[in-house]
Amino acid sequence: DAKTTQPNSMESNEEEPVHLPCNHSTISGTDYIHWYRQLPSQGPEYVIHGLTSNVNNRMASLAIAEDRKSSTLILHRATLRDAAVYYCILIGRSGNTGKLIFGQGTTLQVKP
Amino acid sequence: NAGVMQNPRHLVRRRGQEARLRCSPVKGHSHVYWYRQLPEEGLKFMVYLQKENIIDESGMPKERFSAEFPKEGPSILRIQQVVRGDSAAYFCASSLRTGQGDEKLFFGSGTQLSVL
Numbered sequence: 604d605a606k607t608t609q610p611n612s613m614e615s616n617e618e619e620p621v622h623l624p625c626n627h628s629t630i631s632g633t634d635y636i637h638w639y640r641q642l643p644s645q646g647p648e649y650v651i652h653g654l655t656s657n658v659n660n661r662m663a664s665l666a667i668a669e670d671r672k673s674s675t676l677i678l679h680r681a682t683l684r685d686a687a688v689y690y691c692i693l694i695g696r697s698g699n700t701g702k703l704i705f706g707q708g709t710t711l712q713v714k715p
Numbered sequence: 716n717a718g719v720m721q722n723p724r725h726l727v728r729r730r731g732q733e734a735r736l737r738c739s740p741v742k743g744h745s746h747v748y749w750y751r752q753l754p755e756e757g758l759k760f761m762v763y764l765q766k767e768n769i770i771d772e773s774g775m776p777k778e779r780f781s782a783e784f785p786k787e788g789p790s791i792l793r794i795q796q797v798v799r800g801d802s803a804a805y806f807c808a809s810s811l812r813t814g815q816g817d818e819k820l821f822f823g824s825g826t827q828l829s830v831l
Binding site (some may be wrong): 616639641644645647649652654695696697704708 | 718719746748750757758760763764770771773774806808812813814815816817818819821822823824825
């Protein structure tokens with residue numbers, strides 16, 4: 604699976620939108636872009652995924668660049684509960700798509 | 716529906732003892748994955764099991780570690796003769812299917828293993 608690059612940390616104020624960027628310039632045509640987050644002392648939690656088109660769900664939105672070499676996770680109104688490490692992960696077709704490669708992720712701090 | 720259940724939540728062992736970590740996947744999921752998170756490090760894949768079979772153990776240490784997912788009952792990660800370096804958080808995940816790249820993984824809350 605291709606590598607992703609994320610900023611080490613970001614800060615946000617509560618109730619403001621947050622845009623978390625991810626670069627994946629070596630993405631292949633069949634790689635899905637997944638986002639997981641890990642709250643303190645918890646296991647990772649699925650957030651959202653997409654292939655080419657932008658995606659929305661109850662947790663967040665995923666904006667995918669037209670060339671697919673970057674994407675942005677959007678939290679529309681950050682809450683204190685959103686403070687976590689956010690991981691951008693590419694997953695392609697294979698015999699073991701549960702073998703996720705977690706990089707350093709982006710540690711999001713949310714200030715009240 | 717219950718999510719992935721792991722127990723115990725915390726496990727303390729002395730050097731040389733055995734540690735047994737249990738994981739019950741989401742009901743209906745037959746694909747189970749184990750990950751390890753060492754202190755101040757990222758999560759690392761260990762092993763992938765599908766009912767009674769080990770499919771991929773490329774991330775599992777060659778000695779002292781073993782995993783099983785029997786036909787009935789939870790998946791077990793066993794660590795024999797634990798050493799201090801085994802102290803870590805161990806997470807289990809499950810999925811309904813695999814292969815396409817769009818599968819979601821559901822993770823448990825983990826077992827924190829402390830070796831004295």
